[in-house]
Amino acid sequence: MSLALILGLAFWLGAWATNALVARHPFGRTPAGRIFVPVLFGITLLVLWEALVRAFAVPTVILPAPSAIAGKFAESTGLLWADFVQTVLKGALSGFVIGTGAAFLAAVACDRVPFLRDGLLPVGNFVAALPIVGLAPILVMWFGFGWQSKAAVVVAMVFFPMLINVVAGLGSAERMQRDLMATWGASYWQALWKLRLPAAMPFVFNGLKIAASLALIGAIVAEYFGSPVVGMGFRISTAVGVLNIELVWAEIAVAALAGSAFYGLIALAEKAVTFWHPSQRT
Amino acid sequence: MKKLITAGLLALMAGAASAEDVTLQLKWVTQAQFAGYYVAKDKGFYEEEGLNVTIKPGGPDIAPEQVIASGQADVITTWMPAALAARERGVPLVNIAQPFKNGGLEFTCLKETGVESPADFPGKTLGVWFFGNEYPFYAWMAKLGLKTDGSEGGVTVLKQAFNVDALLQKQAACISVMTYNEYGQVLDAGITPDQLVTFSYRDQGVTVLEDGLYVMEDKLADPAFAETMVKFVRASMKGWKYAEANPDEAAQIVIDNDESGAQSLEHQKYMMGEVAKLTAGGNGALDPADFDATVASLLAAVSPENPAITKAPEGKAWTHDITDKALAE
Amino acid sequence: MKRALPVLTVLIGIVVIWYAAAVWMNSTWVYDQAERAGTTVSFAEMVPQTMDQDRPLLPPPHQVGAELWKGLFGQAVTSKRSLVYHGFVTFKGTMMGFGLGIVTGVLLAMAIVRFRVMDMSVMPWAIISQTVPIVALAPMILVVSNQLGIEGREVPKAIIAAYLSFFPVLVSMVKGLRAPDQMQLDLLKTYGAGEGETFLKLRLPASMPYFFASLKVAVAAALVGTIVGELPTGAVEGLGARMLLGSQYGEPLITWAALFASAILAGMLILVVGLTERMIAQKMGVRT
Numbered sequence: 001m002s003l004a005l006i007l008g009l010a011f012w013l014g015a016w017a018t019n020a021l022v023a024r025h026p027f028g029r030t031p032a033g034r035i036f037v038p039v040l041f042g043i044t045l046l047v048l049w050e051a052l053v054r055a056f057a058v059p060t061v062i063l064p065a066p067s068a069i070a071g072k073f074a075e076s077t078g079l080l081w082a083d084f085v086q087t088v089l090k091g092a093l094s095g096f097v098i099g100t101g102a103a104f105l106a107a108v109a110c111d112r113v114p115f116l117r118d119g120l121l122p123v124g125n126f127v128a129a130l131p132i133v134g135l136a137p138i139l140v141m142w143f144g145f146g147w148q149s150k151a152a153v154v155v156a157m158v159f160f161p162m163l164i165n166v167v168a169g170l171g172s173a174e175r176m177q178r179d180l181m182a183t184w185g186a187s188y189w190q191a192l193w194k195l196r197l198p199a200a201m202p203f204v205f206n207g208l209k210i211a212a213s214l215a216l217i218g219a220i221v222a223e224y225f226g227s228p229v230v231g232m233g234f235r236i237s238t239a240v241g242v243l244n245i246e247l248v249w250a251e252i253a254v255a256a257l258a259g260s261a262f263y264g265l266i267a268l269a270e271k272a273v274t275f276w277h278p279s280q281r282t
Numbered sequence: 283m284k285k286l287i288t289a290g291l292l293a294l295m296a297g298a299a300s301a302e303d304v305t306l307q308l309k310w311v312t313q314a315q316f317a318g319y320y321v322a323k324d325k326g327f328y329e330e331e332g333l334n335v336t337i338k339p340g341g342p343d344i345a346p347e348q349v350i351a352s353g354q355a356d357v358i359t360t361w362m363p364a365a366l367a368a369r370e371r372g373v374p375l376v377n378i379a380q381p382f383k384n385g386g387l388e389f390t391c392l393k394e395t396g397v398e399s400p401a402d403f404p405g406k407t408l409g410v411w412f413f414g415n416e417y418p419f420y421a422w423m424a425k426l427g428l429k430t431d432g433s434e435g436g437v438t439v440l441k442q443a444f445n446v447d448a449l450l451q452k453q454a455a456c457i458s459v460m461t462y463n464e465y466g467q468v469l470d471a472g473i474t475p476d477q478l479v480t481f482s483y484r485d486q487g488v489t490v491l492e493d494g495l496y497v498m499e500d501k502l503a504d505p506a507f508a509e510t511m512v513k514f515v516r517a518s519m520k521g522w523k524y525a526e527a528n529p530d531e532a533a534q535i536v537i538d539n540d541e542s543g544a545q546s547l548e549h550q551k552y553m554m555g556e557v558a559k560l561t562a563g564g565n566g567a568l569d570p571a572d573f574d575a576t577v578a579s580l581l582a583a584v585s586p587e588n589p590a591i592t593k594a595p596e597g598k599a600w601t602h603d604i605t606d607k608a609l610a611e
Numbered sequence: 612m613k614r615a616l617p618v619l620t621v622l623i624g625i626v627v628i629w630y631a632a633a634v635w636m637n638s639t640w641v642y643d644q645a646e647r648a649g650t651t652v653s654f655a656e657m658v659p660q661t662m663d664q665d666r667p668l669l670p671p672p673h674q675v676g677a678e679l680w681k682g683l684f685g686q687a688v689t690s691k692r693s694l695v696y697h698g699f700v701t702f703k704g705t706m707m708g709f710g711l712g713i714v715t716g717v718l719l720a721m722a723i724v725r726f727r728v729m730d731m732s733v734m735p736w737a738i739i740s741q742t743v744p745i746v747a748l749a750p751m752i753l754v755v756s757n758q759l760g761i762e763g764r765e766v767p768k769a770i771i772a773a774y775l776s777f778f779p780v781l782v783s784m785v786k787g788l789r790a791p792d793q794m795q796l797d798l799l800k801t802y803g804a805g806e807g808e809t810f811l812k813l814r815l816p817a818s819m820p821y822f823f824a825s826l827k828v829a830v831a832a833a834l835v836g837t838i839v840g841e842l843p844t845g846a847v848e849g850l851g852a853r854m855l856l857g858s859q860y861g862e863p864l865i866t867w868a869a870l871f872a873s874a875i876l877a878g879m880l881i882l883v884v885g886l887t888e889r890m891i892a893q894k895m896g897v898r899t
Binding site: 311312339341342343348349352354394443444445446447450451467470471472473474477540541542543544545546549 | 640644647665697753754757852855865
């Protein structure tokens, strides 16, 4: 057993004992403690990875060590930023906004016209379970190689999951509350605005969270099927061919950070909007 | 009698035990580009040499250089620029044979986009394959003195998918094609040759050796492995020559080996015909002049974004040891 | 009938829009070809020519239907040209990933409910893991598992599918195992039940509705994961590979047929999971 491996395992045991201690300690109940434990756990995973790569002398072209990836990350920030802008800001985000926005409007239309809802909802439920990602090569053929085709893939992926969530949300206000609105003589739009939309918010945010992770997958996959010479999917799919594996992992790290930040922002917005909902009370 | 059976069994077992396992990783999916190897396998040429060969098809996300570095293959087919790039990155690949004397990579443009010669490229969008296949293109652009970063007076580069849609949908003025594959797809799509302008890399002064056989340098130092490779190359070249002589049968063998079931016999026959033109010129031995020309082409286009190689390859990036013995008889 | 009418209307609407779009999108090619040949075509001549192109931008429904029929029933199911064969490859991958996902999800949920330190350290990372685009990791999973001596693509594919499908199971099981309220837990304590018994007799049965509710989501996720695992990782078998190869060989009909075959597979999987759920629920005495 090599030194690197022993050190790695020792670190693991130490970190685990610390976490177990913190979890039982009053510190573990504080906000700082809630952050400390998962962060230490994450660091442990990285240390173990580094130790395993070093101990078994894994070639860089197979699996680079975290330190090597961090080095590559630091030296190619300009490149990574350009890729981030192309894929996340242009492709994923615009597709996300268009897709969820359209789904929201469609859901309101479904709500207004029950016939449409009865027809669209079963279809939507089915389509939401399909591997829409397979449409990527076709949409790239249709919308060209720029970010527009990436946005189109994202729209196709997020539309139905969002639609069924919003429709479910709009139906979630209780009978009694709706009757109350009716007795006050509220119009359809007043009832929608004052009661049913706010009541739908937890569902809307659930839909947005699902859409957020789908959006990144869609934007990246679409770049596999043709793209300009910039973008995270482009880099991931081509850097392997020139054995620049550290760069691939650096892009994966960017994707992970972008995905988590995206999700985190939506969760924060949810907290601010649906502060009244039981799931947000602590 | 009993003794005889025992002896026979022993011989059989010895035969089975002495069959040497060889795993070949292809650069791309099962198609007539690799007909020689499939023919050698199905026609029993490998077996005659006492080899038990496994052929692994490749695909868009498979880098043969990575596969061989991880020990999952004994020998790979790849293009020389990718092999040299891998060598510089610490995967010491050695060319042991070069079945493709000539390359099939071309650049084809729709005439209606106004491209008639390389002088018309500035301002146009050009489709390029990446994943290690982009080196010849960048070498050529460097030769022409054209910028590829999309700036004024340069060209816009597009990562085209491994098909011809970019040209058919007119998203690019020109795209990369292989004579034996995508060029045929363009014609199949209903475009006639006189509607196209096609540039061959060799004519443009960019020499790049394509499909060659590469192994790891440290393994080759083992005489037993080298002996196995001699047998492998001998049988493979026999397969290639058979495929050249019997293109229809070779195409059928390729179809039989296609696990995806998506290849059409018609297209494989076309491919076999075109591939035969590329292999016909050689006997499998690498021409050192071609090697030098490839290195020169690559070194002409060294840039930080597209580092194929930054200096001439160190050590022995190719050897005639294997082909000399394999082709001796 | 009353429920089928709106669905039928929507479906017919989709088909009509589809045909119109096919005419519109495929017409460019017809006009281009006519121009190259130096002739002109009228609208009435153009329309039929958009209906049976070899490589249409958008194949009309009947063309896709014909290709799908050919793929499903045109040859023996063991043939490599058969979509049934490729569908089965994808189905196998999905089931392996689904199984692996369930096991991982349930075990993690048990550990998280039992140990506070697991809850605190693993749960945030489980959420983060789902925000990492799996497609970026897929080729790396393939290489690393190859390096560990795992031959072929089945296992890496299953890992990718499990990566997506374990999460819904985990979330639902954590909720489900925590579903019994304090009064029920106290009651078991007065019976003198140990931790193991509380788990088996109270927590586990209480979590079952949550578990089954998550399975439909998980099986769909496993299918998506399998297809993603087949799509960009150079697999040669399976519906995902067919989608990719159709694009590579310039045969859009292959891609479309594979897409619809995967839709059929998804429908069957969800149906089977739904029926199993109902059957087991009845056996366990749940009133619906």
